[in-house]
Amino acid sequence: MNTSDTIIAPATGSGDAGIAIIRISGADSLSALFRFFTPTGRQTELQSHRLYHGLLRNDSDFVVDEVMAVYMAAPHTYTREDVVEIQCHGGQQVIKSILKLYQSFGIRLAQPGEFTYRAFMNGRLDLSQAEAVSQLIHAKTDSSRKLAIKQMGGGLSRVIYNFSSQLKHILVLTEAWLDFPEEDLPDEDIADFIAVLTDLKSKILTITETYSCGRVLTEGASILLVGQPNAGKSSLMNALLGEDRAIVTDVPGTTRDFLEEGLSIDGVPVSLVDTAGLRTSSDIVEIEGIRRTEEKISLADLVLLVVDSSRTPDQLDFSALESCSGRPIFVVYTKIDKAIELDFNTFGAFPVYRVSSKTAEGLDSLRHGISSFLKKDYTTTDETVLLTESRHFEALQRCLEPIGRALFCCQNNADLELIAFDIREALYFLGQISGETTTEDILDDIFSGFCIGK
């Protein structure tokens, strides 16, 4: 990515809000601002970090918008470059024309996350902060925004820091024993190490287990509507979305391919997928649709098995259930407004919901069930750190291996040197999340902690 030119992009989301902010970053920011902006006070120079009222005009001198503008001189800015922010009126049309204006001046439209990328490149953020910020930008819903903010504030960094300082403590002692065998040092007692490593191992395991949750929260969970033709899947999709997105008819086999739509359920981003009803068909389009449905099932975070409650379940319902085996399943009886006498536990020990897409009955309870399933156990503890980045997940997973080996070495009286080796490796992986532990750090601790010197 080129980082030498000047870039522009809306800094606020694309929703129609009253006010929008457009950000420009790079060496030409200030000259770009002045090219189209006239401050009400007619100033020819703007002070850094001060807000100025004025008008934006295009080359034909037409007023594009009445705005507030601020110029922030490098390096005390988000990107550490010269930055200009323009607060304009929030309509899409206004934003578009302002962007166009600046593009005509040679300012490039920023790629997604490019401001953050620059901030990172300029040393403004550490890697884990940068990742959190980029998630913040992409965060679609409230709860993922909260998560991103927590991580940026150092939630994850703090936990990782705690892990690495415990490992570092072990390494300091071990290295002291190795490098200074003739000095007065604490006894070579590794019983403590075993306790610390055991504890660390289980803590890291716990955190890595939050990964799927964390990922769901930022990337969104995929929820599949599966069921036999005419069960009411598309209607349920529309009801949950609150708009007529999917085509609904009383002809079985209406939906022949996926229809995917994002929405937020109680703050959890979800991507809802309507599928082709499962049955044996001779229509090649439908057959392909069915095949793709089955493929998609294996990737779903949750499957809603949609069952028509106005009729007795039959073989097709059971085979639909079968194709979902292995995935988390909710059994959702639709058309509850015209339900017949039924045994609602026919399909086994899955959570059961009864809804009507027509009257909206039971929809709230379904929504609630979905969101609490996706948020599972972390919602209660605000302290828990959720892993959302695959890089973090991998680093932690990889560090489990050397920790396990070090533990094994400690328990089996292996060479001290090998324990040091494994601890170093574990620290290396943790360092990929929040900065490495250098030899200098270790030596500093040795010399300040122990009286060494012959």
Next chain:
Amino acid sequence: MSNYGKNYQVIVVGAGHAGCEAALASARMGCTTLLLTIGLDTVAQMSCNPSIGGLAKGHLVHEVDALGGEMGLNIDATGIQFRRLNTRKGPAVRAARAQADRMAYSARMKNVIENEALLDLKQGLVEEVLVEQNRIVGVKTREGLEFLGQTVVLTTGTFMRGLIHVGLNHYAGGRAGEPSAEGISASLASYGLRVGRLKTGTPARLSARSIDFSKLERQAGDKVVKPFSFMTGSIDRKQVDCYIAETNERTHEIIRNNLDKSPLYAGIIEGIGPRYCPSIEDKIVRFPDKNSHQSFIEPECLKGSEMYPSGLSTSLPPEVQLAYFRSMVGFESVEIMRPGYAIEYDFIEPMQLKATLETRVIDGLFHAGQINGTSGYEEAAGQGILAGINAARQCQEQPPVVIGRDQGYLGVMIDDLITQPTTDPYRMFTSRSEYRLLLREDNADQRLTELGRKIGLVSDERWRCYVEKQKQVEAAMSFLQDTKVTSSDSLTVEKLNLGDLKSGVSLEQLLRRPEINIQDVTSVCSGLRDYSPQALEQVEIAIKYEGYIKRQREQVKRDREQEDVKLPETLDYDAIPSISTEVREKLKKIKPTSLGQAGRIQGVTPAAIAVIQIYLRKKSS
């Protein structure tokens, strides 16, 4: 002004531990070499503790030896007590250590130098470097004599503007009883080299006959000695004992009551001392809870009475030194022969050096040893041999020799020196090496002897032995892999406690068991006795630590990716966008040779490395 008339290829200034190795290396590589030093009676003098080796230092000696250096042979010939440290903590942290007979050590080294054909040893105190158009052309002594040379290696130790402190008194000196070299650092500074100031200290030397050794714990040497040098056979000379003494509360009280007489606490000393080698007054101030400190009492030579009390270096006045010694058990009527002292001296910031130890400022000028802010004989010798090699290579118009961090402690040390700012005297520790498992004393030959041979430092004899050992290692490995033990070998089964043996296993597989070592296997298998212990040791380590060694090699490979991205010396850091001015200035100053090295420079952020990487990729595409 007069000119000596003879033109040398390499001139080495200072016959300390760095200078001796530098001069011997360049002469052995075929360059006419001059070794100039202040006093011919102090060649390879041990300024401080009379010992060689120890953790990481022993490793350095092995590496110097593997390249064809002298230090290992010299200590093997003059050591009076040998001990191997850390025998049970893993193969890479075992280290050799020996007490030297200080006089014999110095005398033998001088003798070796005197007998080196292309090497002239002369007395002379250098006051000035001679430079023409940024290129060194020679040196000038205090007497005004000029020696001309194509390259110069400076190894001035603690002598540049050396200032000795004893109590609140101080005077110029390079080492107790020797003059300082006053002019040379100013001469270097005039060409733009940055000069810094450091400090170190040494304890008093005590008279043996005034110490009651019966009250001290005795510490003997190892029964079987493992020599430092690859070329030394066995050492079975009689060894001397050391003793262990202890300070006590009274000692500490005396010191505490006299802190105002310490130049350090009185604020007279500006140089920074080594963290790992604090004076006794420092230890007592910094660790007030410790009510006793240990000291090894080491003999300085066989035919002499001076004893060296380790860990008790000081700059307190002599009368205070005497009082605190006499408070210690066994030292009630001790006599001090030479008082302890502290010394401040100039060093030249090593970040101004290339990885060849040539200065960036003056072509053909190399620095090695304490002048680079290091401390220790072994560190000095290691730099010395490399500076000597590279000075010679330059004269011979051959590409320079740089040792990688994965190749030796020598590489780790030099890379550290040129990328990390010196905050206190640099000493080698095994923990400084990220590839410790690969950099062992036992495989120094495998790491460096081929290189030494290639550049003409390794003698035919050493090469022959090396090749022979390699052959043995290979043969022993095949032997272990091919020889099987079955449950019917009842003697083996019984001796090695193999009751659980079901099907046949190879000796190699047996050796993998933690409880079985190579001696056990040799005891039941006479065929192995044909191989040398050194070869068997290699095979044992390779088998027992295979998993770890493999992982370590993977780390080397992982880091190599950045190590292999070479940064041209001509790289224009001003043209790279988005790196902070601070980082840019550092990179411009140090001119790292690889991306990996750039990343090790203090203050260079991963973000900056990413930017450079992106910039290079963009430029090449």
